[in-house]
Amino acid sequence: MSRFLAPAALLAACLATPGVAAGLSPAEARMKAAIAADATRNEALLERLVLQNSGTLNLSGVTKVGEMMRAELAPLGFDVRWVDMKDTGRAGHLIATHKGDGRGRRVLLIGHLDTVFEPDSRFTGFRRDGTRAIGPGVGDDKGGMVVIVAALRAMQAAGTLKGADVMVVLTGDEERSGKPLSRSRADLVAAGKWADVALEYEGLAVTPDGDAGTVARRGASDWELVTTGVPGHSGGVFGAELGYGANYELARILDGFRRELPEANLTANVGVLAGGTPAGFVGDSFTATASGKTNIVAERAVARGDLRALTPAQEAAARAKMQAIVAQHLPRTGATLTFNEGYPPMAPTAGNRALLARLNAVNRDLGLPAMPEYDPAKRGAADSSFVAADADTIGGMGAAGGGAHADGEWVDLPSIQRQGLRSAILISRLAAERR
Template structure:
């Protein structure tokens, strides 16, 4: 047996020659992440048990307070950026100064979740390599991946030369107002950075890890129609017109027929019509009344708009406005369109980053990550910096059920994502900055 065991070890090493491409520091990264797995899960449990719904400002700040010493222990200068003027708690930024002239890296995650204090979904339940809890994937697991990767870089000696800003926003799930103020610090970090990595959940395509080089925008629109009211017996006549609801139906059905194109969606989430119909102050409700023998005087609808590029956003908006302007007789209509989260378009720079990550996958003996279809991903904070820097999203852990009771994480995915991230950042830190 003393002879057989070494031979088995040699055979195993020959069976995965790709792993031999790792440098000694990179091999140390792999081992450090693996050895820190239980500590990472413990940290995940600690911050998951703190409710940090976006509007629970004290909870968001409490999560930040747990993380501050974690970053300071790695040599980061930590800053809490108060956002009370925008109606939100604030953002946690951590900065590490490395070698001058080398790649500047921005890591993006968020402290808040969709689960407010009144949510019945609480706790942290670990079942083998799976854990369930509010925000456990989105995005507390992503924060743990960031810290696990940075600790491994520190242990391997590759963190010292790295220029890094970690931006953990406190309102990703419901951004503060005005949006320009709520995202000012993130945008400034994006203008500084050569590369941005977003640590929301890992995408899986046909059972395999995938890379996210693009995410669609998230905007909204509000449509109102108005018409002369009167006795229903006059509907469609020259003197009475078509009424507000038929005008609304015309517009929405024309959207359905004329707008479709790849990577574009435009959901209708709310419709109300009658005499009168009024949108609630929250924009999420409406009140109306009416009779079958009265031509309705008003109607209102709200929906969203998601596109892959800003050009697609603007072109679609112009088409929508033209459709709205083509009124039925006796009616009027108006649409307002708000672009909030911009798109993260699939650029050559983003593709090049995924190529570099796939070299690492090969060196680790793992399968390559195909680009994930952008139509399957929602908007995220990384989109705000997409115009200024190359980016990869989906660098957080794998899981299921985000934004719903029963949200779960694949705990072992923390390991492979942290290993990929730390090696990618270590290699990028040796390259020259473009800025």
């Protein structure tokens, strides 16, 4: 089968071609039929989810989407509970647990209830344009949640859900995490320690050659740089008494980052900066203020940015290098660099790659092309990073689409069925393996 089939053609080949079911068991063939029968239902669920605004800071909206997902999971035999997170400034998380026979591999499914689109966003509503659905959060991550429901319903119809130990964690603050992360991600970390395998339902990676698998994601942590200098008349700058001032020290450090940090899969971005007498940030925001004059040596300068790395070792080495650059002060200046809590890296481990191989066995039996590894530098951080240290993990199991986090975000509707069938078969096979 050509790797250049369009998504709709891939789905048609998967669901309609008689010969592709040769590698499927009778139960898997029933899943295939159930996925096809639920197509209209799944699209209707997607529309209902999208029409309910659930911007991260819309606590009531996130809670309502959680209740909508409870209504989908509870009838499938899941014990569903809500974990309140208002003490972190966020709504909470939905955690659903299906107790199987206790003998197979434990499978964790990860998605999120919230979107980047708050109630005052100009991007609202839900509409269809051919095979596309367009709306706020339609792909990130409401399409992913629908894929989870589609897969679990197909498993129930085929009888494979009954013995499966499955947990679903839908966070309510993936787009803007509650603080501290040690609190807001505690339940997810615990779920990762419970699980043998984790599947994350952010959007499917699609390349010009076809679908791809996400076995790695870079982590992301914020940093803040503060430099200081001796204020005084600009006529004394560069001299022994005043030195170089805070602005030159900031420029030296940032240029050192530019020159010494770049390497594969590592980035250090400077998002905002300011310098003068005085200068600083407004609280915990990313709004910086500064004032001064051209004839005054700057007393203070500030900058905030992020660091992204592929592995914990790469991140640790980058942090050490950044601190070493900071420590080489210009005369009469000082500087401090601090790192905030962040998303850990999801490294491309042997276990993650073995899990992709299992997914590709499903693709083979469905007559679909094998999925290569997707470039981790093209993916953002995600909740799967919090479980990857404890469970074999693969990401991007959600629906295919585009324009995430922007007006016009869209999802390919046929991909919901394709992804739902892939997941249903993969989860069933994993759950049947003895631990």
